[in-house]
Amino acid sequence: MDDETAEIELLEQNLNKTRQISQRMTSILSSFDTRLVKLEKSILPLYNSTQLLTRRANNIESVLQKIDDIASYQEGVAAEEALILRGPQSNQLTAYTEVLERMNASIAFNTLEGGSRDQARLVETGAKKLIQFYTKLVAEASSGVPSNGAEFTPIPFNPSLLASLRPLVAFMRTLPLPATHPSHPAAPGIQTALKEAQKGYGDMRGAWARKCLETYGKRVVDRAETIDGVVAGREFGTWVENMMKVAEEEYGLLSELAPLPAQSYLSTTFATLITPLTSLFTSTLSSLGSLIKRSLHKNTFLALSTYASLTALQGRWDDVMCRNAGRKENELKDGVHSIRASCLRSFPEFLADVRAAALGKGGDVGTGLVDFTISTVQYLNRIMEVRDAATSALLTLGDGNWKMGEGTQAGKTKAAEVDDQTILEHYTYDVVNVVLSSLLTLSRMNKRPAFGSVFLLNNVSYLRTQLLLKPRTDVTSILSRPAQETLNSNFRTAKAGYFDTNFSPLLQTLMDDKDKGKSATKDKFTRFFDLLEEITERHKLARVLQDDPEGRATVADEVVKLVVAFVATRNLGKEFSKSELDSAYMHRIIVDLDLRSYRSSEIISSDDHYIVYDS
Template sequence: MDDETAEIELLQQNLQKTRQLSKRMTSILDTFDTRIARLEKSILPLYTAAQILNKRRNNIDQTLLKIDDVASNQSDLSNEEGLILRGPQPGQLTVYKDALERLNANIAFKGEDKDVDKIANLVETGAKKLTQLYTKVVAEGSSGTTPAPGTSDAIMLTSFPASLLPSLSPVVKFLRTLPLPSTHPSHPAAQAILKTLMEAQRGYADMRGSWAVKCLDGQGKRLVVRANEVDPLVTGREFGEWVELILGTAEEEYKLLQELSPLSSPGSMSAAFSVLLVPVLRLFNTILSSLITLTKKNLQKFSFLALSAYEVLLSLQYHWEEILSCASEQLRDKNEFKDGLPALRSLCLRSFPEFLVDLKLGATSRGQADTSTKIMDFVVETVTYISKIPEVQGAVSAALTALGDGNWKMGEGIQVGVNNRIGDGDEDAILKHFIYDVVATAITSLTTISRTARRPAYGSIFLLNNVSYLRAFLLDDPRSNSIPKLLSSSAKDLLNSNYRTAKAGYFDANFSPLMQAMTDDPKDRSGKSAAKEKFTRFFDLFDEVIERHRIGRVMEDDDDGRRAVGDEVIMLVVPSLQRFIQKQKERDFSKNPQKYIKRTPEDIESQIRNVFS
């Protein structure tokens, strides 16, 4: 038992010593960790600096190797010179590009070496050879046969052939990397290369501008040639399509210029675009001047050509300004597109008073036969004129607003300038004022002609026919639903009241004598002889009326209106005749009534219906 106790005590003593040793070891290890951390913190900046130095040493070594490689490669320039002088061969653009890059690298590392000038000349020659290839491809893409004017293919944009872009785009991309004064001020060939690229870019603009004119010229000339053969509004619409084609072409050409120009700086782009636009603008000015000259020769005929062209230019002005903003300031100042607007506007302003003058002159037209009841030319022109206004209403309203409310009367009771203060939204009111004056002037001329007719009965038919024609095609059965909207309430009242007046005058001149023939004379006591005379006079007058209506047809262009007038005539004449016959028979005016009553009321009605059928 004592032995076991002794062993336990010995073990406890050993365990205590082990713990003390472990504690000392842990303390020593903690001290080592602290010292290692301090050492690492001290060594880290030195390690980082060493890494940077090693990287720089590697870069220097690689640069020295490149210099040695360039020096060895340029020891003999004969091979490079032969390659450059031959120019870029088909499929070997990359080889040519690498040769020029090596030459440029030699210039960069040679400094003041005596071979620098020779290498610079080779670089300049290489740039010229590349621009020659560039110009050749551009010329190929800017030539060919244009579609015939008037065909569906003629209205298209003059785009660059897509098949040539793969061969041209790499050339353009490399030309833009060549040394220029702005990027390589110390390069000996930079100035010469810039001049070469400027010439190539100008050549590009010349060729593309000429090609655009070639594509647009035929369509433009066709407008002028056909202007005498087609409706002026059709010519105006075709002119608008042609102008839109010009703008579309200019827009596409600018996008193409951005993609294919050797120099991409804003200044060089705007200069080249200006060169491209000059022939296009010259063509536009030529065609517009031809149309203006044609319109001036016969403004009455071509007034709607001027109005239509004016409306087109007004609507496209903002688009054109956007395109011109890409050109040089000098070209923007000389704007053929904007200059054409005043010329067209002056023609439009002239057309309104001149049209009214032509309507007034219609009252003095000669050659009207005494029995003529036809529709006057100026009446047809009035309906046609007003019917065309909705198609160019914007231009008409703008021009009338510029002219001033009422000034189209040329000072007749109007103080010029008094009503010129027009607010926004008054354009429609001014247009309605003008159309009212057109209708009023036409009716005034018709009334003058009818009153100066030697045979009033025919004059009344003439007035009814013409006024009803105006009323029918402007109010009752217009050629367009937009026409009645252009007529003010005053204009509508004017048409209706004059139609009623004309119809009343027609009845008075043609049928009042018939009605008077059947009127009893209070001074005649017997009445029998007078009745016989009245029957004779009535049928004589009726025969005259029937013959008159065979010569001068009533409302020949309006079947419904003519039948309606015939019904009114029957309601006026036949019942009165029936009452008159009945009254005279009751008076026993004759032993042989059939001798004087040549036709029954039914026969009279049938004859009237035949006349107005």
């Protein structure tokens, strides 16, 4: 027990010591806490002040950084603004466009309204500077001295300028427009500037194209007065074709270089571009038309050839000059109508000129070819060169209307039934008849029928030879069978009239059979050779078929046969020496229709025969 009591007492002592220590610790901690509270109260204002200063220091640092950023940005903006205001340079075009691209991007994301407006103004200024640069390059490509050689040669767009324009145009097509950037402040102004630049492009290129073509158009008109009409008409057609080639090339360039590539803008600009060309075409054709109207009989084939050339180009003109430009006006069509009107007039006027030529000549006209005979042959041959144009014009005029109120010929088909070949045959038939009628009228006006008959034979033979026997072209193909029969019939009639007026008096001397004595026979031959000498002298003045040796020889042979046959018939039963009736001898007298003079003293008597010796 004692031990346990001792342990309990020991425990109580330890417990008391622990309690004392705890109280002492509690007292110390309470004192420490009191001191901490006092310390906190004294440090807290300082802490709060320090935290505020730290925050202020951070804010100041941020402000200073922002100030540096703004200053740097402003320096960049100033540099970019200076670059834009200076305008694009050929060697800095990429840098210039990059600046505008950055500004456009910043406008799209910028929330500062004032800054956006300023940048928009810069973008618009830069775009207009680019547009001015574009206009300058186009002006350089549309200036200079055009080619002035014998043949038209278009001047291509300067390759170096074209290389500069391509990237420029590609960027200009990305500029903001109201249709693509409706909220962009600069879009309306940029679009207006682009429209003006594109219109200026059309004006400059159109003026340049006209300048290149104008000299050649004037040359065509000037040459038309001096060269063959068919050739001149084809030259005009070639000139118009060159104009359309130029227009086609310009349309291709416009499609590539137009800042506003929409079809509506292209059509409007192309219409502006070709206006100088259509004006040049109209004025040149008007000059050519005035030349034709001033002397239609001389320029008939110029009109027909021009009509043929323009008609062949009508479809291409519609595509190039009308459809591409969205135009309803068709200057070529109007020009074709004006030229066709001259063509329509030419047909009746040609017939009227031939009739007037017969009525206007008074007195003797000689025995040679008259102008309208030669011109008729030339006219019908030249018709073959412009056959399609002549056919088209005649169909428009109407079958028989070229007779100017004289009425259509009996037996002709109705207008609806007339084809190309028939209308030409009808017209050439009337031409042949009018010419033959005028020749007959002129031959009858001659106071000396013998000369009139030679005149008629020469002219009718020339027509027949040139149109039927030895044509230079395929003119026979447009002469109907009635026309050919008319020519042959009139030739036979003219030849019979020539024989009758020139050789009937010669043969008449041998018809008197009252006195059959030697003296009477000698007198008959004397009168025969007197008349032969007279015919000889006449034929020295009236050359028969001078330009047709073969035809002249044929007529001479027929004359010999006529005389010999008549002498033989009138002197049946009477023997003549071979020399008297030798056709070869008579041929020597008459063959060339020079009919050399022989004197009656050269006729000598030999028994009952009368021999004529060749001198």
